[in-house]
Amino acid sequence: MEAPSTPTLVQSITQKSTKPVVPPQYIQPPENRPNNPHNQTPINHKIPTINLTADQNPNTLRQEITRACKDWGTFHVINHGVPLNLLDEIRKVGSFFFEELPMGERIKYACDPNSPATEGYGSRMLVASDDVVLDWRDYFDHHTFPVSRRSSSRWPHVPDNYREVVEEYSDQMKLLAQKVLGLISGSLGLSSSYIEDAMEELYQNITISYYPACPQPELTLGLQSHSDFGFITLLIQDNVAGLQVVKDGEWVTVDPVSHAVLVILGDQTEIITNGIYKSCQHRAITNANKPRLSVATFHDPAKTTTVTPAFEPHKYHQVLYGDYVSSWYTKGPNGKRNIDALLI
Numbered sequence: 001m002e003a004p005s006t007p008t009l010v011q012s013i014t015q016k017s018t019k020p021v022v023p024p025q026y027i028q029p030p031e032n033r034p035n036n037p038h039n040q041t042p043i044n045h046k047i048p049t050i051n052l053t054a055d056q057n058p059n060t061l062r063q064e065i066t067r068a069c070k071d072w073g074t075f076h077v078i079n080h081g082v083p084l085n086l087l088d089e090i091r092k093v094g095s096f097f098f099e100e101l102p103m104g105e106r107i108k109y110a111c112d113p114n115s116p117a118t119e120g121y122g123s124r125m126l127v128a129s130d131d132v133v134l135d136w137r138d139y140f141d142h143h144t145f146p147v148s149r150r151s152s153s154r155w156p157h158v159p160d161n162y163r164e165v166v167e168e169y170s171d172q173m174k175l176l177a178q179k180v181l182g183l184i185s186g187s188l189g190l191s192s193s194y195i196e197d198a199m200e201e202l203y204q205n206i207t208i209s210y211y212p213a214c215p216q217p218e219l220t221l222g223l224q225s226h227s228d229f230g231f232i233t234l235l236i237q238d239n240v241a242g243l244q245v246v247k248d249g250e251w252v253t254v255d256p257v258s259h260a261v262l263v264i265l266g267d268q269t270e271i272i273t274n275g276i277y278k279s280c281q282h283r284a285i286t287n288a289n290k291p292r293l294s295v296a297t298f299h300d301p302a303k304t305t306t307v308t309p310a311f312e313p314h315k316y317h318q319v320l321y322g323d324y325v326s327s328w329y330t331k332g333p334n335g336k337r338n339i340d341a342l343l344i
């Protein structure tokens with residue numbers, strides 16, 4: 001078996017060997033492994049789906065948003081207004097990058113492995129230190145809003161429409177994020193622009209994650225348990241299941257719904273709603289047969305923005321977003337430990 005001891009990219013492990021096994025640094029401790037008996041999916045749990053069609057009754061919509069945010073912290077939206085072919089297109093250009101471009105070409109877009117969340121192609125985004133277990137995942141991260149952060153010349157230039165698709169997708173996801181944040185604000189009796197105003201300036205990153213088929217899925221995680229640190233994440237996946245969310249202490253698999261968009265509440269939404277809505281703890285598992293692709297679009301405030309609960313008495317300390325992100329990268333995600341540290 002020829003497996004490098006510290007591989008940079010997961011795909012390089014699976015491509016270099018005809019009979020790969022998982023290198024030790026990707027093996028999860030037994031309590032985190034997906035086949036742990038405490039991690040089985042209850043069959044009666046299904047992620048809520050909310051229809052955003054324009055003729056939806058506003059009261060019904062408000063109730064559905066409230067229920068989904070309180071019970072789950074995540075929900076699918078359909079009739080969301082994003083052109084459906086754009087969802088297919090971004091999956092297509094993403095697959096092209098990971099599956100058709102030779103490694104020698106892909107590596108030209110490598111991000112700086114020593115600095116967290118830099119733009120580009122990489123594998124170690126959530127890694128706080130060298131002794132943590134690694135995720136069975138490679139990714140491409142794009143900085144897309146504010147527009148001044150967009151340097152699409154650093155994005156893949158094949159297929160021809162890659163950059164155009166990502167830019168269009170970014171614009172459409174921003175519109176959907178604004179719509180959903182408006183509904184979340186309104187569902188709590190706040191003005192519909194409350195959360196967006198509190199964000200001051202909307203920052204958006206788009207991460208295309210690629211989880212190669214894994215020879216020992218029972219030992220690994222594609223992405224360790226975490227909650228996203230911003231306001232909301234809008235996620236689409238391909239037809240390979242792998243995303244799981246925590247519901248009442250159990251892991252529930254999010255069945256892929258190809259033209260729905262999954263809304264995931266992040267930690268800043270938990271803070272601003274004073275914990276009325278909780279951020280959603282989630283992870284990705286791997287499988288032995290098929291690679292999996294997802295596209296996550298994150299919506300965050302500027303690092304200089306302070307996020308404060310909208311209701312009294314405050315249950316969370318207000319936080320400078322930049323401090324929150326730094327602490328997250330220093331300590332690692334580890335479930336929801338970072339937001340728990342802000343509880344009063």
Ligand SMILES: O=C(O)CCC(=O)C(=O)O
Pocket residue numbers: 207209223228235237242243282283284293294296
């Ligand atoms: O791949 C997925 O489904 C999850 C991705 C995710 O949670 C993230 O990038 O923060």
Ligand SMILES: [Fe+2]
Pocket residue numbers: 226227228233282
């Ligand atoms: Fe996430």
